[in-house]
Structure formats: C-alpha cells, structure tokens
Amino acid sequence: MFMTRITLNAALLTSLMALAGCATQQPVHEPVVVVQKMAPEPEPEVVEQSSPQEDALAQALDQLGARYRYGGASPQAGFDCSGLVHYAFQNTLSVDLPRSSRAMSRMDQPTVKRADLQPGDLIFFKIGGQVSHVGMYVGDDQFLHANRSGGKVRIDNLSDRYWQNHFFLAKRVEVEVEAADATASLSLD
Secondary structure, eight states, X not given: OHHHHXXXXXXXXXXXXXXXXXXXXXXXXXXXXXXXOOOOOOOOOOOOOOOHHHHHHHHHHTTTTOBBOTTOEETTTEEOHHHHHHHHHHHHXXXXXXXXXXXXXXXXXXXXXXXXXXXXXXEEEEETTEEEEEEEEEETTEEEEEETTTTEEEEEETTXXXXXXXXXXXXXXXXXXXXXXOOEEOOOO
C-alpha cells in the first residue's frame, strides 16, 4: 500500500510539474496576418427618369387637400376636376389641355385599357349620360381628382362601386419633350 501511495504521489507530482511547465512556457506567437476587407465597388446609380405624365401627376399631387371650386383652376382659387388636370399639365409641361372634362375626353390621344393604366393617365367618368368628370391615375387602382362631394382634391379608389359604375374611358396624353429647352408639344386635334 505504501508503494501504491508513493507511486500515486509521484504520478500526481509529475502531472503537476507538467502543468506548471505549461503555465510557465512562453506563448508561441503566430505571425499576425492583417486582412483588409475591400469595400464592394459601388453599383452605378440608377436614376429613373419619370415620364411627362408622371411629372404632371406630381404637380397635381402637390394640390392634394386643396379646396374644390367649380370653374377653379389654381391653388389660390381652388380646383374643379378639369381645372386640376389642366393646371398640372400647363404648369409642368406647358401643355394647354382643353378646359372641360368632356373636351379632354375627345382629345386625339391614345385610349388606354383600364388594365394598362399608368400613373398620370387621365380617367373619365360618365355621370348623367355624358362625360362630366376627370381624374389622374396614381397607381394601385387609385386616382386623384377634385371632387365636389367632399369639397377638396383627394385620392379615391377606382374599384369603389360608384367609380366603377361611372368609369367611361382612360387616355394617355402623349407629350413630346424636347431636351434642349424642355418645352412640350401636344396635338389636340
């Protein structure tokens, strides 16, 4: 038993010395490798150019909340439906559209299917058997218009039953914008 205890103590002492030796050894330093993370090359900035119709729509959207006024065609006076559309195209593109919704609907401009509407397209409604209201398509089945009911320029949903029942046609005002002087021309026929 004595031998076993000595053998055990010796083994324990040897283990402790080995551990102590590990603790006193100088750490081995690996060479430090500096890795520089390269920034990804910047992607070319994509500048989406808006269409003339979208520019006119943006001008009309600036009038959101303006008061309704029959015959009105300015922020100061208020707007009726055709006055708002006329104002947006005149101030943005210098295009002089007809002043009534009925005359606008008769312009020699492409008719657009409802499924193919794009922001800035004109949307016409027949109320009382004739075209008597116009708005501008915003997107996502929404349109902007100056509405007597509610008394202001607002956005409504084209899918609402009332507007669905009175929807007549849509037109895209095609405008040629010259880059040199940014004036627009339009054939109204």
